[in-house]
Amino acid sequence: MPEAKRWGDMRTEDKPLITVVTITYCKFEKIYDCILSVLNQDYPNIEYIISDDGSSNFEQGKIEKYIGENKKSNLKDLYILTHEQNVGTVKNINGAYRKAHGEYIINVSGDDAFASNDVISKIVNKINTYKPEVMGVSRVALDEKGREMYYMPHASYVKKLSSFDREKQFKKYVSGQFYAMFSGSALVYSKQFMEKMNYFDEQYRLWEDGPFVARTLETTRITPAYDIVGIRYSTGGVSGSNTNTLLLRDVERYNRTTRRENAHKLGAFYKALTLFNIKDCGLDYRERLTYAVMIIPIVVYKLIYKMIYLITEKKDIANLRKGERH
Known part of the structure; x- marks a missing residue:
């Protein structure tokens, strides 16, 4: 996997090096918008890694030229990595993460873009305050035409999600009650923590973040920073489709191993919620019926929150367009 270019020193005295990672595969319609959103960041100390997963149409020379023409002095280091064959x-x-030299790593997929030019600066301010091992920010979901649809997580959930301690984060995530509270496209990782965790689990092919979040939350609270809108997120990404066969296999593996193994640590209610939602969970008809009765309160709870979601959605987007996040 060849290296591309290197410019200048990698560190300044008062700002940690931040590594931005963009992974690509076959879809390049938005790649230059993505790259420009990285190059336009006002943060002074950035390393940028682009890693392509064996695309036949990856134009490395053109991308190098574009970066060379548009880079600023804050781009301290650049690597363009390529795989000869698709590895997932x-x-x-x-x-890409193993190659990173930054103290923290931020993802921005080739289909996505940073939401504003000061995203990394805002993230580093939080890092300096909280010293997180993993931190989660917000995303703006876009439709196929690039129109803003909603925040992820939605504004009606933010206050509640931000109050969760590590144990409650773990229970809510593994039970499937609040998947949207953390996503790989909106997570910031300490490089030291990633090394400690041995990076993402390569038993999975496409789904890196879900199993990693569950594994992290067993011991470590993920710091919420939802007031930062980090990413403009395209909902039709490479592995974003629920019908992707390889992704479904990853989800089945996660359900069969991580969720099932941890269900018994969650207490009766969250155990019921988790196992009821897993196919082939080993429950007989009577047990499934018992668990169904136990989770009725959560169904009612979700219906109420769905009503709140629909009521507040228009206000959420209005605030989004004003550059606000409440």
Whole structure:
């Protein structure tokens, strides 16, 4: 995997080096918007890694030229990595993370873009305050035409999600009650913590973040920073489709191993919620019926929150367009 260019020193005295990682595979319609959103960041100390997963249409020379023409002095280091054959999202991103020299790593997929030019600066301010091992920010979901649809997580959930301690984060995530509270496209990782965790689990091919979040939350609270809108997120990404066969296999593996193994640590209610939602969980008809009765309160709870979601959605987007996040 060849290196591209290197410019200048990698560190300044008062600002940690931040590594931005962009992984790509076959879809390049938005790649230059993505790259420009990185190059336009006002943060002074950035390392940028682009890693392509064996695309036949990856134009490395053109990308190098574009970066060379648009870079600023804050781009301290650049690597463009390529795989001769497709290895899957998890191995691709692990290779990029292992290459990273930054104290923290931020993802911005080739289909996505930073939401504003000061995203990294805002993130570093939080890092300096909280010293997180992993931190989660917000995303703006876009439709196929690039129109803003909603925040992830939605504004109606933010206050509640931000109050969770590590144990509650773990229970809510593994039970599937609040998947949207953390996503790989909106997580910031300490490089030291990633090394400690041995990076993402390569038993999975496409789904790096879900199993990693569950594994992290067993011992470590993920710091919420939802007031930062980090990413403009395209909902039709490479592995974003629920019908992707390889992704579904990853989800089945996660359900069969991580969720099932941890269900018994969650207490009766969250155990019921988790096992009821897993196919082939080993429950007989009577047990499934018992668990169904136990989770009725959560169904009612979700219906109420759905009503709040629909009521507040228009206000959420209005605030988004004003550059606000409440």
